[in-house]
Amino acid sequence: MSVITPIRTPAEAGLIDLYKVVRNTLPGTKATLKHRDEAFAVIEAAGLPHRRVEDWKYTDLRNLMQEAPPLAARPHLAETDPAIAKSKAFAAVSGARVTFVNGHLVTTEAIPEGVEVTPLAEALTNGHPLLARMGGPEVARDNAAVALNSAFVADGAIIAVADGVTLEEPLVLRFINTGTKAFATSPRVVLAMGDGAALTLVESHEGPGGVGYHSNSVVEIVAGSSVDIAHIRLNAEGDRALALSTLMVTLGADAKFASTGVVAGGHVSRHQVFLAFAGERSVATIGGATMLAGKSLADTTLVVDHRVPGCQSRELFKTVVDGEATGVFQGKIIVRQHAQKTDGQMMSAALLLSEGAAMNNKPELEIFADDVVCAHGATCGQLDDELLFYLMARGLPRPEAEALLVQAFLGEALEPIALEDVREELTDMVASWLAGRAG
């Protein structure tokens, strides 16, 4: 037997060196450190995931991550204020705000009664009771992006919403990245929703253009029964950013969860959603709109785990790919043996606007129960010439006719957003992306 010595890429070697340096300086108790070490061991043993790892087949992180930039330190006020002032996302949306700059919690505003926000660094140091519920559903275990976050997380927040509390206005989480040289951020937010609690969670991720920074955020939602959660997420990261992000959700019984994500930024981005139904009769609707141009890559990876009977999941993802960009959609619905009467439907549709554009669609069903209704579909096509001719014959010049069709295509994925000003802002973002494309 020969001993295989893995060849480390510069990024892998850099991560190992970096971890050695920072493991004793990052916040937390001994238990936290043990957890960090276990998480990093996953990376150290297997290296960064690459194209021969099924879940990362289309997003070869080993190849795409070329270096391991230093962790961003807690920024000084002189840096945070201008960065916050520059932030544009959801500026007009009123509500509670929790702002992170380079992954560190810097301000909280208008936090309503029944909601408690604790900086994660503080929670890790003091051993917050909700830390016990961190970690996400089983299907997220050993995920490389989550493991990297668990190892390097420096701050974030634990947000607890008490039983029966309904937030009238949205809770906005702003993740603002700033800097002129490459850096890495790993914020983590745990949102614990008490029984019967309801809120709209709005998440924005922004960063500077022209800087090859790495962001790797994790948002975990641990929900009791009868919760009602609307979630909207915007990726407006910088054009050179490598942006990994994960949403992990565990739902109790009779819960309602609706999430819509918009990807409008990042050079390489991968958004992962791991959702587990832990209580019966719950409904989850997950969707998103992705706009890609240049040589960028955006990956949406989704695992919905029906662990209990009688739940419903609906997914609709729309991707528009221009230039030489690549879109990836991997969606998996798992129905466990006892999860009878599961109703799951997943759809991914892509529109390719140029010769060089590519889309990889991989929908999967893994069904162990015998009384279920499940379906998945994936389409990939160009703009319909007949529709274009119809619009042009009515007087719309070609670029406008194309824009109207693309807008209609993506618009369907934004329809579930109930908050009108948020939906309008995202719709305008689609319009300006299209205007940029025409210009």
Next chain:
Amino acid sequence: MLEINNLVVDIEDKRILNGLSLTVNDGEVAAIMGPNGSGKSTLSYVIAGKEDYTVLDGEILLNGENILELEPSERAAKGVFLAFQYPLEIPGVATMTFLKSVLNAQRKARDEDELTTPDFMRRVKKAAETLEIDQEMLKRALNVGFSGGEKKRMEILQMALLEPSFCILDETDSGLDIDALRIVAEGVNALRAKDRSFLVITHYQRLLNYIVPDTVHVMSKGKVVRSGGKELALELEANGYADYRELAA
């Protein structure tokens, strides 16, 4: 108004129009009749500017200007309107948004000011009432879930709003019951004017009882083989197209 000279058109190396000539004068309603496959729909698409066709010879003059090199949108701005035989469904585009976009795109192309919202709404309301189009229909995505009759009425509504000078009705009667046909025909008749011409393409004479043409042209094998007055339509209805197949050969 419209003058077509010796038009020769192929689609994928198959000859569809074979030296077609036709003149439609200002204010004239010209009917084109002919058997299936005679090239009637191709003629309408080629006038409107669809890309799938190769024009090998001939010209289409609109008010003296050859429009063959123009994009469909440019032809529309110059007054060409095609009411489709099968209007397309456009999911995600609200009918009102669509109407406003196309109306303003044409106005912009003609260097006219955009319509104000109240002015636009007033025009749509008026046209919709004439065509018995429910306001609810205007809130839905364009043509999505509309019945055949509703789609055809929506075409005429667009025609009324855009005020084109040269209107092509491609088999507008297909799929319409007698009531819908009456409403559509009344909508068209209300638009007849000295400075507006119509090319009414139909397989059957029935539509021409409601939209009475000034001239009738018979097409066969890609060319006009006979022209006459409205009585020609009745003759065709009685005798069929058999004689004309010979004529074109």
